[in-house]
Amino acid sequence: MNDIILDVRNMSTHFPVAEGTVKAVNQLSFTLSKNETLGIVGETGSGKSVAMKSVMGMIKSPGYITKESQILFKTNEFSKDGKEEFVDLAKLKQKDFTRIRGKHIGMVFQDPMSSLNPMFTIADQMIETIVFHQNVSIEEARERAIKLLDDVGIANPAERIDDFPFQFSGGQRQRVVIAIGLSCNPEILIADEPTTALDVTIQAQILELMKDLQKEYDMGMIYITHDLSVIAEVADKVIVMYGGTQMEMTDIYTLFEKPRHPYTHALLSCIPRHDIKVDLLNPIKGQPPVMLDPPPLCPFLPRCPYATDKCRKEWPELTEVEENHYIRCFNPISDTTPVHYDDVIDKKEAL
Numbered sequence: 001m002n003d004i005i006l007d008v009r010n011m012s013t014h015f016p017v018a019e020g021t022v023k024a025v026n027q028l029s030f031t032l033s034k035n036e037t038l039g040i041v042g043e044t045g046s047g048k049s050v051a052m053k054s055v056m057g058m059i060k061s062p063g064y065i066t067k068e069s070q071i072l073f074k075t076n077e078f079s080k081d082g083k084e085e086f087v088d089l090a091k092l093k094q095k096d097f098t099r100i101r102g103k104h105i106g107m108v109f110q111d112p113m114s115s116l117n118p119m120f121t122i123a124d125q126m127i128e129t130i131v132f133h134q135n136v137s138i139e140e141a142r143e144r145a146i147k148l149l150d151d152v153g154i155a156n157p158a159e160r161i162d163d164f165p166f167q168f169s170g171g172q173r174q175r176v177v178i179a180i181g182l183s184c185n186p187e188i189l190i191a192d193e194p195t196t197a198l199d200v201t202i203q204a205q206i207l208e209l210m211k212d213l214q215k216e217y218d219m220g221m222i223y224i225t226h227d228l229s230v231i232a233e234v235a236d237k238v239i240v241m242y243g244g245t246q247m248e249m250t251d252i253y254t255l256f257e258k259p260r261h262p263y264t265h266a267l268l269s270c271i272p273r274h275d276i277k278v279d280l281l282n283p284i285k286g287q288p289p290v291m292l293d294p295p296p297l298c299p300f301l302p303r304c305p306y307a308t309d310k311c312r313k314e315w316p317e318l319t320e321v322e323e324n325h326y327i328r329c330f331n332p333i334s335d336t337t338p339v340h341y342d343d344v345i346d347k348k349e350a351l
């Protein structure tokens with residue numbers, strides 16, 4: 001495919017703990033192109049954040065990325081002739097990661113307060129990042145920071161830049177964090193539930209802002225959320241995660257119109273849709289997946305009404321069932337498969 005800037009292959013991230021090994025991410029594969037937004041959706045604990053922390057070199061020991069994993073990022077940061085090349089971030093030394101993180105890959109996290117230092121002004125925090133990564137003077141960095149604050153919709157940026165984080169509202173703080181994420185003009189912006197802590201109106205504004213900025217800054221974006229309606233709003237391509245495992249990956253339209261994985265079907269049947277009248281909210285039946293020393297089988301197996309003997313014996317590989325539509329399942333749902341929603345969901349009265 002053209003313009004691929006990130007090519008993740010078979011990436012697994014594990015955490016040894018006293019009781020065994022938490023297999024937080026298992027064999028995740030995807031590509032991200034310039035200008036593309038990849039959404040990663042999954043319930044809490046499904047491995048979304050660990051996956052992105054792995055890409056950003058933020059897995060702390062004893063956690064580790066397995067040696068089969070590859071995280072190929074296109075950059076000229078380390079090349080001798082200035083040409084772009086694919087560098088495997090899974091093998092990059094921590095000291096070299098500071099040349100990637102914040103510079104070529106920007107980040108926006110869920111809680112803006114945890115990303116901002118309450119003791120320093122916005123100017124201190126933005127200028128420091130810009131000066132650290134770019135070869136510019138403090139005056140130039142300040143100019144750039146003011147322009148960024150303007151781009152993310154902070155009024156009077158030349159004055160507000162000298163304020164402290166507590167002087168901004170929650171929505172404004174998230175805008176500031178987005179400005180910091182963008183401050184070095186990254187090729188990729190990773191956003192981990194950036195709107196979760198905000199109220200609904202502000203959420204919609206921030207989503208719009210992220211979409212506009214992506215076009216303006218010509219970046220690839222990875223957007224993590226547990227909320228399918230947010231994914232529908234921002235993503236071109238989606239990965240559905242469950243139990244640390246990538247169950248399905250396809251474009252946003254196919255995901256909603258023709259999902260093939262039984263888990264995706266169950267997930268979609270749990271959300272209220274305005275085109276279908278639902279009187280009930282439908283949680284998925286059964287226990288959440290085992291993350292500690294899981295058997296090498298599909299994590300949805302204990303809850304799946306389509307499971308066969310093969311599922312109880314073999315690990316399903318990620319397979320391309322149609323062009324650019326990948327699933328990890330031996331029994332994909334097709335147009336002719338009867339859909340057993342009642343077998344996979346618990347019907348409870350809606351609030």
Ligand SMILES: Nc1ncnc2c1ncn2[C@@H]1O[C@H](COP(=O)(O)OP(=O)(O)OP(=O)(O)O)[C@@H](O)[C@H]1O
Pocket residue numbers: 015017022023024042043044045046047048049050051063226291
């Ligand atoms: N440092 C760690 N040590 C041990 N287990 C960990 C560690 N960090 C994460 N995990 C485990 O890895 C799994 C995946 O966690 P992760 O934070 O990626 O989930 P998530 O999908 O991002 O969920 P959320 O939406 O709640 O952030 C969870 O079972 C979590 O408990």
